Amino acid sequence: xxxxxxxxxxxxxxxxxxxxxxxxxxxxxxxxRRAKTPLSENKKAERRLGxxxxxxxxxxxxxxxxxxxxxxxxxSLQRFDLRFPDQREFVGLENYATxxxxxFWWTAFGVTMLITVVTVAVELVLxxxxxxxxxRTLVGRGIVRTAALIPYGIVTVVAAFSxxxxxxxxxxxxxxxxxxxxxxxxxxxxLAIIMLAEIWKTTPFMALLLMAGLALVPEDLxxxxxxxxxxxWQRFTKVMLPVMKPAILVALLFxxxxxxxxxxxIFVLTAGGxxxxxxxxxxxxxxxxxLNLGIGSTMSVLIFLTVAIIAxxxxxxxxxxxxxxxxxxxx
Amino acid sequence: MAVxxxxxxxxxxxxxxxxxVVFALVPVLxxxxxxxxxxxxxxxxxFWPREWTLDNYRSIxxxxxxxxxLVNSIGIALIATAIAVVLGAMAAYAIxxxxxxxxxxxxxxxxxxxxxxxxxLVSPLFEIERQLGLFDTWPGLILPYxxxxxxxxxxxxxxxxxxxxxxxxxxxxxxxxxxGQAFRRVIAPLAxxxxxxxxxxxxxxxxxxxxxxxxxxxxxxxxxxPVALSFFTGESQFEDPTGAICAAAVVITIPIILFVLxxxxxxxxxxxxxxxxx
Numbered sequence: 001x002x003x004x005x006x007x008x009x010x011x012x013x014x015x016x017x018x019x020x021x022x023x024x025x026x027x028x029x030x031x032x033r034r035a036k037t038p039l040s041e042n043k044k045a046e047r048r049l050g051x052x053x054x055x056x057x058x059x060x061x062x063x064x065x066x067x068x069x070x071x072x073x074x075x076s077l078q079r080f081d082l083r084f085p086d087q088r089e090f091v092g093l094e095n096y097a098t099x100x101x102x103x104f105w106w107t108a109f110g111v112t113m114l115i116t117v118v119t120v121a122v123e124l125v126l127x128x129x130x131x132x133x134x135x136r137t138l139v140g141r142g143i144v145r146t147a148a149l150i151p152y153g154i155v156t157v158v159a160a161f162s163x164x165x166x167x168x169x170x171x172x173x174x175x176x177x178x179x180x181x182x183x184x185x186x187x188x189x190x191l192a193i194i195m196l197a198e199i200w201k202t203t204p205f206m207a208l209l210l211m212a213g214l215a216l217v218p219e220d221l222x223x224x225x226x227x228x229x230x231x232x233w234q235r236f237t238k239v240m241l242p243v244m245k246p247a248i249l250v251a252l253l254f255x256x257x258x259x260x261x262x263x264x265x266i267f268v269l270t271a272g273g274x275x276x277x278x279x280x281x282x283x284x285x286x287x288x289x290x291l292n293l294g295i296g297s298t299m300s301v302l303i304f305l306t307v308a309i310i311a312x313x314x315x316x317x318x319x320x321x322x323x324x325x326x327x328x329x330x331x
Numbered sequence: 332m333a334v335x336x337x338x339x340x341x342x343x344x345x346x347x348x349x350x351x352v353v354f355a356l357v358p359v360l361x362x363x364x365x366x367x368x369x370x371x372x373x374x375x376x377x378f379w380p381r382e383w384t385l386d387n388y389r390s391i392x393x394x395x396x397x398x399x400x401l402v403n404s405i406g407i408a409l410i411a412t413a414i415a416v417v418l419g420a421m422a423a424y425a426i427x428x429x430x431x432x433x434x435x436x437x438x439x440x441x442x443x444x445x446x447x448x449x450x451x452l453v454s455p456l457f458e459i460e461r462q463l464g465l466f467d468t469w470p471g472l473i474l475p476y477x478x479x480x481x482x483x484x485x486x487x488x489x490x491x492x493x494x495x496x497x498x499x500x501x502x503x504x505x506x507x508x509x510x511g512q513a514f515r516r517v518i519a520p521l522a523x524x525x526x527x528x529x530x531x532x533x534x535x536x537x538x539x540x541x542x543x544x545x546x547x548x549x550x551x552x553x554x555x556x557p558v559a560l561s562f563f564t565g566e567s568q569f570e571d572p573t574g575a576i577c578a579a580a581v582v583i584t585i586p587i588i589l590f591v592l593x594x595x596x597x598x599x600x601x602x603x604x605x606x607x608x609x
Contacts, residue, residue, distance in 0.1 A: 043430075049510055050431030057422040057481050058437055061444050064478035068455035075455060133351060137344045144348045146595040147355040153587040153598075154359065155539050157557040158580040162362040165573065170374040173361065200358065205602075212603035257446045264541040268561060280450040280542070287454050288546055296454040304451040311446055 069304060075297035082291035095298040104282060105299070111191065112278040116259040119198045123255060124248070126199065127206030134207060135214045152204040160268035163197045187274040194276060197265045202258070206251055213247025214240065253314045257307055279303050359584065366577035373573055387578035397579055399551045400559035404583065407469055407555060408537040411476035416530050418477070419484025420522070424514060426485065427492040428500075441482035449479065453546045460547060467549045475543050480533040487532060487601050491525025492518075528601040531590050538586070556583045 079091045099105050134145050151159070166172040167183045175183070183189035217240050225235045241248075263280040270276045272285065283303065287296035361378065366387050368380040375381065391397040426434055456475065457466070465471035495518060503513040544555045554562075560579055563572040591598065 046429050046510070047431040050425040050429035050434065053421040053425035053429070054431075054433070054437050057418040057485065058440065060418065060474070061440055061478050061481055064456075064474055065444055065447060065452065068452050068459060071459065072451065072455040075458065130351060133344075133347050137348055138341050139345050140348045142595065144351050145599055146591055147352040149591045149595060149598055150355050150359060150588065153535050153539075153591055155541075155557050155580075155583055155587070157541050157560055158362065158584055159358055161560065161576055161580055162358040165365055165577070166358070166361055170376060171365075171573065173376060173378045175376065200354070204355075208599065208602045211599075215603070254446070257448070261448050261450060261542075263450065264557075267541070267545075280448075283450050283453065284542075284546065287457060293454055293458055300451040300454045303448050307446065307448045307451075 069301075072297045072300050072304075075293055076301050078294050080292070080294040080297075082293060091294075095294050096302075099295060099298050099302065104277070105279075107275050108277045108279045108282040111276060112260060112262065112280075114191070115195055115198065115262055115278065116256060119195050119202070119259050120252065120255050122195075122199050123203045123206045124252065126203045127210050127251070130203060130207035131210035131214055135211050148204040148207060150204075151201050152208070154201070156201055156264040157268055159201055160197055160265045163193060163200075163265075164269050167193055184270060185274065187276060190270045190274055190276045194262075194265050194269055197269065198259065198262060201265075202255065206255055209251035209254070210244065210247060213244035213251075216247070217243045249314070249317070253311065256310060256314070260303075260307060260310065279306075359588075362577050362584075363581050366574065366581045368574065370571065370574060373571070387574035388582075391575050391578050391582070396551065396559060396563070397556070397575075400554050400556045401582070403469070403551075403553055404538065404555040404557075407472050407476070407553070408534055410469070411473045411480065411537045412530050412534045414473070415477045415480040415484050415533050416488075416526055419481055419488050419529065419533075420526060422481075423485050423488035423492055424518070427489045428497070438485075441485050444479065445482040445486075447479075449475075449542055453542065456543075457546055466547060467553050469553055471547050472540075472543055472553055472555070475547070476537045476540065480536050483536060484529050484533055487529045488522075488525055491528070491601075492522060494525075495521050524597070525601075528594070528597040531594055531598060532601055535587065535590065538583070 076095055077090060077092060078088060079094070080088045130148060134141065134148060137144055164184065166174045169175045169180075169182045178189070181189075183193060221239055221243075222235055225239050230238065261280055262278045263284070266272060266276060266278050266281050267284075272278075272281045277285070279299065280303070283296055283299035286292050286299060290296070364378060364380055365373065367383050367385070368375075369382045369384045369386070372381050422437065425431070426438060452475065460466040460471045465474070497518075499517050499521070500513045503517045504510070508516065539557070540555070541557045544558045545561070548554045548558065551559075556579060560576055563576050563579065
């Protein structure tokens with residue numbers, strides 16, 4: 001899933017509140033103070049309208065995520081196999097012990113981590129290049145932007161099939177690139193192809209987020225640096241990168257969490273064969289193929305916790321630049 | 332001399348452009364090319380077809396399997412988009428214009444949902460929807476799609492709403508319109524381009540989904556095209572489904588290509604504006 005985040009993700013929300021940019025805390029305090037004094041009819045009506053307008057969205061989001069995740073924790077504490085429904089019983093943390101001592105889980109975990117780290121790193125470099133091209137090219141800007149949006153918009157499954165047939169011996173134009181083997185039947189080459197497919201699909205999204213950051217770099221500053229004799233590389237590292245830092249961190253966070261969910265490409269390219277399953281793939285297999293709700297839910301909870309930890313680490317690294325670092329808390 | 336340098340710079344940019352365009356288009360052209368190949372030439376390993384045929388397209392539109400899936404895909408994506416954009420617009424309006432307690436909480440919740448690992452919902456939703464009778468139905472897919480599209484809709488729309496000249500709203504209110512009327516009569520028409528852009532982004536998201544579609548459906552009743560693709564077997568079991576899969580893949584890529592061609596500027600601004608003007 002993707003969302004347009006911004007170099008200053010926190011700003012969007014803050015500015016959205018009062019149009020006062022990042023100083024939303026001040027009106028917030030004022031509002032609290034105001035709450036103690038009796039509200040005017042107008043203010044009351046405004047509050048009611050605000051709640052009324054937000055209620056449906058909030059309700060849907062909470063009902064479809066919060067309740068299931070709690071339910072998922074409950075399911076994970078039970079032995080619950082749909083093929084043997086009468087053996088359903090509460091088993092405490094037994095499922096967690098089963099999953100966490102299972103080598104398939106750890107293999108999948110390793111694969112997911114590997115894919116996440118490699119693809120995000122490559123995408124950051126390529127995405128930065130693409131962002132620079134889309135932002136600064138002197139010719140054909142519209143064409144480049146249009147072309148770059150195609151991988152972003154295309155259905156992942158469609159792209160995955162394209163890559164699969166490209167590497168299928170006999171059919172594909174890439175199949176004989178590295179000798180005669182069948183690349184999708186060997187682990188290392190399969191993983192490489194999965195990563196290639198991921199990178200192709202999501203680099204444009206990374207580039208768009210970075211381009212938002214690039215737009216914040218003042219042209220004058222670049223010119224001044226140029227006049228002072230800074231090389232292109234120096235202008236990039238000394239002027240652009242510092243200004244873009246918040247945008248880069250937000251792009252990294254969202255891409256990392258997104259990459260960790262990798263599923264579609266693996267499903268189509270290898271179906272998880274040759275130990276190329278990701279954790280999402282494994283959870284899917286336990287649920288739909290294995291019909292084991294207890295184990296499937298345990299994996300769901302573990303994936304949720306992992307993502308929460310990754311997000312937490314990023315937020316710690318960001319400090320105050322983090323999106324949601326001050327939005328997340330109750331007011 | 333100066334002219335010479337600009338020409339050279341232009342050439343260099345042009346070359347980079349070409350690399351990007353080729354890299355972006357090759358996989359798309361390849362699957363299109365496969366879809367036009369005859370069964371005999373399908374495995375010749377060439378990039379372009381030697382013999383062109385439309386048989387693959389004829390065959391998929393002759394099967395119920397694909398047509399049903401296409402109807403499901405279009406219906407589910409359109410309904411989910413409509414609901415998500417309406418709910419998102421209401422919330423985004425409140426967030427960008429009104430003062431009320433709990434606003435930051437809503438923004439925080441949307442952000443958390445944007446980061447939420449969807450696979451974590453698969454097991455519980457599977458079980459809950461089975462109990463509620465929503466499993467393998469349109470609403471069973473529309474609900475999670477709305478949920479995960481809402482943060483995108485709220486963020487994009489808040490960004491657009493901030494660019495609207497709100498003085499007009501004040502003027503309308505001075506003329507005696509209520510806050511609600513000011514929203515419907517004055518602001519909504521001004522917000523239409525933003526709503527449209529958001530709708531495109533949300534539609535692309537719903538159109539793209541595979542995980543929910545494959546876990547929360549089991550028959551043709553609600554199965555969408557991406558899932559149907561992965562189950563394609565061809566008309567008989569001895570037939571290679573490659574051509575059919577590619578043709579179906581091309582069909583569901585067409586709307587994306589059209590959006591991108593006609594609304595490139597809007598999509599780019601939708602995905603980055605929230606960003607810059609924050």
